[in-house]
Every structure is written in C-alpha cells, then in structure tokens.
Amino acid sequence: MPRWNSCNILDGLTGTHRLWHFAAKGDGFALDREYPTKAGEAVPARLSAKSWSSLWRKKLNVAWLPPENVFLKVVELPGSNFEETLTMVELQLEKLSPIPVTQIVWTLHTLPRRAATLPDGTVENLQTVVVVIVERHVVEEFLGQLESRDYLTDRLEMPVLDQLEAVEAATDGVWIYPSVIAGQNAALVAWWLGGALRDLSLVTLPPEGSIGESLKSQFARLAWAGELEGWLTAHPQWHLVADVVQAGLWQGPLREQLGEDVRVVTPLPPVELAGRTARRAAAASDRGSLLPAEFAARYHVQFVDRLWLRGLLAVGVLYMVVVGIYFAFLFFPMFGLDSQTEATEQQVRAQGGSFTNALQLKARYEVLKERQDLKFAALDCWQLIADRLPAGVSLQRLSFSDGKKLSLNGVVPASDINKIIDFDDSLRKATTKSGEPMFDPTAGDPFSERQIGNDVTWNFGLLLKHTESLK
Secondary structure (H helix, E strand, O other), rough: OOOOEEEEEEEOOOOOOOEEEEEEEOEEEEEEEEEEOOOOOOOOOOHHOOHHHHHEEEEEEEOOOOOEEEEEEEEEOOOOOOOHHHHHHHOOOHOOOOOOOOEEEEEEEEOOOEEOOOOOEEEEEEEEEEEEEHHHHHHHHHHHHHHHHOOOOOOEHHHOOOOOOOOOOOOOEEEEEEEEOOOEEEEEEEEEEEEEEEEEEEOOOOOOOHHHHHHHHHHHHHHHHHHHHOOOOOOOOEEEOOOOHHHHHHHHHHHHHHHHEEEEOOOOOOOHHHHHHHHHHHHOOOOOOOOOOOHHHHHHHHHHEEEEEHHHHHHHHHHHHHHHHHHHHHHHOOHHHHHHHHHHHHHHHHHHHHHHHHHHHHHHHHHHHHOOOOOOHHHHHHHHHHHHHOOOEEEEEEEEEOOEEEEEEEEEOOOOOOOHHHHHHHHHOOEEOOEEEEEOOOOOOOOOEEEEEEEEEEEEEEEEEHHHHOO
16 A cells, blocks of 8 residues: 555535545544535645645545445455455456446445354355445546546545444444435435345435335335345344434434334544545555546546646746846846956056056066176177187187177188187087086087188187076
8 A cells, every 4th residue: 555645535425515634644644624615616726736746745635426326235255355356246247237337337345354154064254345336427427527626536435335334343233324315315224234234225215205104115125135135034223323404304204114213323424434534545456446547547647747847847947047147147236246347447447557667667677688698798708709719810700699699700820720629619618607508519500611722711600508697
C-alpha cells in the first residue's frame, strides 16, 4: 500500500454536499477540515488538485457513489487472498450480475472471516464477500459530473459498506438502514445470522397507500428466500439504524406489522463514516476499484501533462526574472555602480593632463639619458684607441655610428701588419670599469687588409655590448 499523505472524501449523496479533508496520522487518518460545497460548485483546488508535491506527498481523492442503480450481492467463498477471491468472483459474475457483464463495472468488499462447521464435523474457513455492481454508463455520467467540478477522483466508494462493518458481527438479526433513493424512501436490509452477513436486500415505501402492508409483503418474501436457502433458521431480532426523522417514519409501521419491538440504533455520523472510508480506500487494491481503467489512465496523463506545463511555465518565469535583473544592472543604477563609474571617469579626466605631461617628461628624460650614454661611450672608445694604438700605425678614419658601432681604418707598413692584428685583438678583449666586456666578441666587422705597394690598408668594426655600463 502506498504511503498516503492526505485523503479527500467528497459526499454528493445528500443535499448539503460536503468535502472532508483527512491528514495521515499513524496508520490511519485524522480529520483536518470539513468544507461545505454547493451542488455543481467546483471543489477547492488547494484541497483536491495534484501538483509537483503530490509526487512525494501522495493525495487520495475519493467520491461516494450515489446508491441509485447500485446492486449489492452477498456471496460466501473459501478463505483466500484478495487476488484469488477476485478471480473466484469473476468466474461467477455472469450468474451474480443482473446486467450483462460487458455493461458493468464491479468490485468486491471482504468482510471478516468466520469458521463454518460442515455436516461431517470438519471446520472450513469461509469469507463473506459483498459484490458491488454498477452500470457503466451510470459511473461514466457520475465521473463527468465530478470532472465538471474539477474533482478527479482516484476511487469510487459506497459508504454503506463502512456502515455494515460497524455492526457487531456477534449480534444476529435484521439491520435496516433507511435512506432516500431517487426521491423515494427506501431501506437497505442486512441479514446477519450465525455471525455472518447472509443477504442484502432493498425495500421501499410506497408513495401512497398502506405502508405497513407493503413492508409486510416485502419482508415476507425476504424471509421465505432465506428459509429456502437454509440460512434463516431462527426468528431474528430487528434493528433500525436511523436518525430521529427516519426512525419516526419507519419505527411505527415496523412495530405494527412485525408485532414486536424494533431496536433503534444511532447510525455513524457522516464524518466518522468518511474516516472509515478513507482508511478502507487507502488500504484497498487498485484492482478492486469501480473507477474504469480508461478514466484512471486519462487522469494520470492529465496529471503528467499538467506537471510538464507548470514546469515549463516556471522555467519561463525564471528566465524572464533573470533577463529582467540583467537589464536592470545594464541600464539602471543599481547599488551605486553607475555613480561610482561616473566618479572614476571624472577622476581619470581630471588627472589626464598631468599623466600626459608625466609621460612626455619621461620620454624626454630617456632621450637625454640615451644621448649622454652615447656621448660617454664615444669618449671611452676614443680614449681606449688612443691608449692602445701602436706606434707607427696611421689611423685614417674613426667613426661611431648608431651609438654602438665603432669602425676603424688606416695604413700601416707591410712589416707592421701584426701590430694591427694585435691592436684588433686587444680592442675586442677590452673591458669596462666594472670588468664586463666592452665589445661583443661575436659581432662587428672582421679584420680585413689590402696591400698597396709596401703599405697595407686595414679596417675592422666593433660593436658595443652595454652602452650604459661604460660610465
């Protein structure tokens, strides 16, 4: 049995029309509220409609089926589980039903078991089953009325079954349950004998004429049927389960025709009857339901579709909220962001001039610094050449270009060419005051020579490695 969180019982039988909402409590249900409704009025959606929460907080909607066109039949079967009992009744259905089985919906209700003693002395466990049979078109019309009231029921139940269970099984006798069926006074008659329910019959009061004579003839036929079937073996006691109004209508004619006292029993209050129906419906099997399978399937599909639509609507609303927040941040002041941005921009504009001036001064400083470094580099190179130029060597041209490249050429007698080679090697190995190489040994123009007569013209080039390190 699924764990139900709540149960609704809709009573459309009386003129008041009521809805009881029960909340799960322990192994049963406790009344949460009673909601009066009017005929044809929609049932409050907050009580009966199912939503996403119904997936984990299951809700059971039950409606009381009007007794008109409902046929009740009592059968006695061997004790068994519900599935096997359902199969046994189904095999006898054509014999039990007054209507073709293709035109009915039916269910059964099992009353407490009793032990029966057979003629040979053996004890056989039997169970009493009440078979409920209703014409299909009656059920479909009733479900259509419920749908027009926005009440999609999960089960259809007969409250008379709960009224029957309230009878003390040990109290044998005839129990009469008066009611108004289709505008006519009638009563359901239950025959309890030997600790078991033997028969259920319907008697009616004529709209005019002798009420007593009509009741006498109807009860006589029921008694004869019980004697023929063998279960009416003793004079029964008579019980009238009715309120004050119904008791006043039935008690006098019954005493007059039966010639004996009729015990009046107060019926269960409607709210207690609804609570019993809620507990019975919550524990019942899905197979034992008067609700046609196609209606149950359609209600389930509608429930799933409604969940999908609500889910998509929620996603759409969430998307619109996110987009709205995005545009709010984008176009409107939020938490002072725009004012902070404007203040920062004004500050940048105010400091823009001084920042530009600082950049210009920095650039000028770097140009002047570079000029100064080149000037000292050229002087250092000139001093180095003057110190290391060999005697007898003629230096014709010295150039210092691009602030890094030093080019030398001149004339030397052919016999002194080695002096120029040593001079070139000495310059390439020269170091600064900090001990770092002054020229890049792998760069510059290599030493070259050309002999003209007794003299040799020479040239080579050097590349400063670190201009700033010459100071």
